[in-house]
Amino acid sequence: EAQVTQNPRYLITVTGKKLTVTCSQNMNHEYMSWYRQDPGLGLRQIYYSMNVEATDKGDVPEGYKVSRKEKRNFPLILESPSPNQTSLYFCASSLSAGMNTEAFFGQGTRLTVV
Amino acid sequence: ILNVEQSPQSLHVQEGDSTNFTCSFPSSNFYALHWYRWETAKSPEALFVMTLNGDEKKKGRISATLNTKEGYSYLYIKGSQPEDSATYLCALGRFDYKLSFGAGTTVTVRA
Numbered sequence: 030e031a032q033v034t035q036n037p038r039y040l041i042t043v044t045g046k047k048l049t050v051t052c053s054q055n056m057n058h059e060y061m062s063w064y065r066q067d068p069g070l071g072l073r074q075i076y077y078s079m080n081v082e083a084t085d086k087g088d089v090p091e092g093y094k095v096s097r098k099e100k101r102n103f104p105l106i107l108e109s110p111s112p113n114q115t116s117l118y119f120c121a122s123s124l125s126a127g128m129n130t131e132a133f134f135g136q137g138t139r140l141t142v143v
Numbered sequence: 144i145l146n147v148e149q150s151p152q153s154l155h156v157q158e159g160d161s162t163n164f165t166c167s168f169p170s171s172n173f174y175a176l177h178w179y180r181w182e183t184a185k186s187p188e189a190l191f192v193m194t195l196n197g198d199e200k201k202k203g204r205i206s207a208t209l210n211t212k213e214g215y216s217y218l219y220i221k222g223s224q225p226e227d228s229a230t231y232l233c234a235l236g237r238f239d240y241k242l243s244f245g246a247g248t249t250v251t252v253r254a
Contacts, residue, residue: 033186060240062242064244069246070246071147071232071234071243071244071245071246071247072187072232072234072242072244073244074241074242074243077240077241079240085240087241088241088243119186119187126240127174127236128173128174128175128236128237128238128240128242129174129175129192129194129236130192131177131189131192132177132179132187132189132242133189134186134187134188135186136185136186137186
């Protein structure tokens with residue numbers, strides 16, 4: 030089954046404790062991205078990747094890191110989480126970076142930083 | 144950042160009635176316009192991707208139009224059913240390889 034898989038689904042952590050949210054897709058998609066969703070706001074893009082070893086900042090990259098060492102995986106790293114990073118996070122992938130192909134979303138990760 | 148606005152923020156519709164809502168954006172300088180459907184506790188799923196002025200797409204009872212000259216897209220739901228209850232997200236695919244989302248329109252269909 031074609032899918033984007035994120036883990037974990039839920040995470041509660043403390044300020045400053047490094048964490049990684051994993052994302053994997055099995056569709057051989059070139060483009061992958063991370064979004065955060067906060068009440069009253071649209072999904073905001075954190076980072077994106079157009080292919081292996083090609084990553085770039087989205088609209089809200091501060092406090093986050095990513096890597097793309099393999100085509101299927103695109104982990105999101107919070108080196109020193111803070112309470113303002115409490116949010117619902119989505120990973121997504123698309124066939125190409127042309128922006129005219131639909132995005133496939135993971136199940137979401139609800140992160141709480143206390 | 145392209146400012147994508149969706150209106151209304153929420154709406155209630157009686158089962159069997161038709162409804163529509165709007166996505167508006169400030170310019171035609173984007174690659175594509177996307178619509179997604181997001182049900183509670185699930186992940187957003189693509190409905191349509193449109194690129195050309197005048198594009199019209201249809202999937203079952205749901206359809207969408209795109210007017211790039213005047214800066215809007217409409218999503219229509221014909222004969223609403225309870226399973227249409229969801230948040231509908233509009234997004235612009237930008238030339239800088241980013242996707243800008245609106246805040247969504249939440250539709251509640253009352254039986």
